[in-house]
Amino acid sequence: MTGIFTYCLRGILLPALLIILLFTDNALSSGEAVEVITHPGTNVNYLSKNLLRSVFSMRLRTWQNGVPIRVFVLPDDAPLHNIFAKKKLNVFPYQLRSAWDRLVYSGTGQAPLVVHSEEEMRTKIATTPGSIGYLSEIKIDGSVQIVHINE
Amino acid sequence: MNSKKFFTNLFLSIAGLLLTLSAPSGFANEHQGVQILKQLQVHGFLSQGYIKTTGNNVFGHSNNSGSFDFREIGLTASLRPLPGLQLSGQLLHRRAGEGSDGGIHIDFGFLDYNFINMPEVELGVRLGRMKNPFGFYNDTRDVPFTRPSILLPQSIYFDRTRNLALASDGVQLYGESRTDWGNITIQLGAAFPQVDDKDSETSIFGHMTPVRGELKSRLSYIGRILYELPDGRLRLAVSSAQLNVGYDPSQNDIFESGSFRFSPLILSAQYNAERWSITSEYALRYSRRHGFGNPRLDQSSTGDSFYLQGIYRFLPNWEAVLRYDLLFANKKDRNGKKFLAASSHPAYSQYARDLTVGLRWNITPSIMLSTEYHRINGAAWLSPLDNPDIDSAEKNWNLFAAQISYRF
Structure with missing residues (x-):
């Protein structure tokens, strides 16, 4: 027994x-505030929600100045990833995962790069030209640039 | 075959040319070489399945004793030396009963050149071996993580005759329009289907044997238009194709040099909410056999397929799936009675109704455990390779499947 x-x-x-x-x-x-961030050299201060979705669904490959876009994300099950997907992109994390898998496993695109902590995210964004990612507001410092998202 | 060779050579020369053009100063420069390597992505997956059935066999001798004869291993690599240029390839090892008995195949391998990639519009061309853009699932059908269930709805994504519609060698034009009211993606291809597998003969000759001659891949056309809302809640697609195969008889062959045409039209719809998704697809499948010198073979027919599927994400990392899937080999003979009268083979080999319930647990983002149960009426999607005697197939049968999958 x-x-x-x-x-x-x-x-x-x-x-x-x-x-x-x-x-x-x-x-x-x-309740945590999440912000989209880029490498300071990207010179992007504003993005529309649709453009941001094209970037994070890995469809848009370069910035306007021709620099390749490097997308960084936290793992699928990270709470901040969930908040970012819903609040900034208006999509659910499972939709992003399906879209990336369709690209990768049909050979028609590439997946975003996964980082495993917010600290790693900040370091990667600060040091990778053309990079874009997200951080909770309190983790953001001068090494990265905040991008404002228009509806 | 010569035209196929021509395409392969064309593909290789263009790949070489583009690579040379794309890096006039690059390869001399070590730093740039490192940059290019940074654009290399490697992914893979590995799965082991278990299938137990009552009455009929699916993926090996699954009847009663159960079968572990279902395994998928894939390695995918892509390289993007320039933002507009991507080389992609996938090697696949698939073991699934007699139809896929292992070995390593080039699942796809192509060069993708993106002429235009702007926020609102994208345009490009692909050359090489590409997965056929059929419905929502064909492009990634062997990757367990991309499937809603262990077995895809068999009415549309046949595993019994999968190779003909799987991938093809040729050229594809693609374009995408992105606006506030949604995205439209169009793919149009001219290519040669794969016919050198055992199950391609099944697609054409069914239970008629012996097939002594050789199948010849002929130029075929494939296209898909996909529309989705900007937030991906609603997705709609129309896919169609005309797949052409010829037959070269051998000496003393019972068949003459005939031709086979398969023209499916697939309508797909999906709605995605946070906790649930509903997916449905309908297919009209026209096929025509001509010139084989056998009146039972030289016929045309139209079959149809339909499924309705709901997915419910009831807990984080847990999903339940419920699906009803219908297949009719001939629209004009849904109960198979005419077939029975003409051939004296069972009427129920002409249809299949499959009710599926399944459970999926994403243990981590890279490990998944799934299980499902099927209650099936009819034998239309059974593989003749695993079930050689169609007359002894069971009409009502059950299937249980479990699968563990890993990816990186």
Whole structure:
């Protein structure tokens, strides 16, 4: 009986707890302000929402000055990625993943580069010409440039 | 075959030319070489499936004992030496019963040149072997992560005769328009389909044997128009093709030098919400066999296919799928009775109704576990390679599948 109880605890209660934690985590961080950022040399201060979507869906390949666009994102399950997709692009993270997979696995495009922390995001954006990504407002410093998004 | 060779040579020479032109000073410069290598992306996937069925076989001897004979391994690379130029290739190892018995194939390999890439419009050309743009799923059909379920709806994405419609060698023009009211993507291709697989013979001759001669790939046409709202909530597509195959009989052949034409028209629609997606596709499949000197073969017919599929994301990283999928080999003989009268083979080999429920768990963004259950009435999409005797096929049967997939 103890065996069964332990099994139930491991099999049901722990995943349930984890799920609740995941939900509360999302709920807590959804109030966080996220900003689109670029390499300072990109010289882009404003982008339309549609253009931003073309960039993050990996369809637009170069900036107006001809410099290749380098897109950086956090992993699919990162809370900030979720907030960014919904607030800045008006799409759900699973839609971005499907669009990237269609490009990569049919050979018709490339995937964005994945970074694993906001610190890494800031460093990459600050040092990669043509780069674009996103950060929570509090993590932004002078090494990157904020881009304002028009509706 | 000569024209096919011509295309391959053309592809190679243009690839070489473009690479030379694209980097007049570049390759001498070491720094630029590093920059080019930075544009190299490598991805891959690996999956192992388990299939257990009652009555009929799917992907190996799945009946009763179950089969692990379903494996997909892919390696994808792309290089973008210039923003407008991309070289892409994918190697695929697929083991799925008698139809795909392993080996490594070039799934696609082509050069993509983007003449125009502006915020509102994009225009380009692709040369080489490309996946056929059919419906929503054909382009990436062997990548488990891109499928809504372990088995794609078999009414449209046949696994029994997959190779003919899978990919083709030739040229494709593409364009995209991006506006506030949506994006339109058009792909138009002229290419040679793949006919050197076992299941291509099945597509054309069905259960009629022996096939002693050789299939010849002939120039074919493929196109798709896709419209989607800027936020991707609604996606609509129309795809069509005319695939042409010839037949070279051998000495003492029971068939003459005939030709086969397959012209599918696929209508696709999808709506995406945060927690759920609904997808539906309808296909009209016209096929014509001509000149084989066999009245049972020299016929034309139109079949149709339809499915309705719902996906519900009930928890983060968890998805449930529910689908009803219908296939009719002949629109004018949906219950197969005319077929039975003419051939004395079972009527239920002419249709299939498949109700599927499935569950998918994205354990991490790169590891996925999926499982599904099918309740099937009819045998129309069974592979003759795994089920050689059509008369002993079961009319009502079940399929259980589980698959673990990894990607990088």
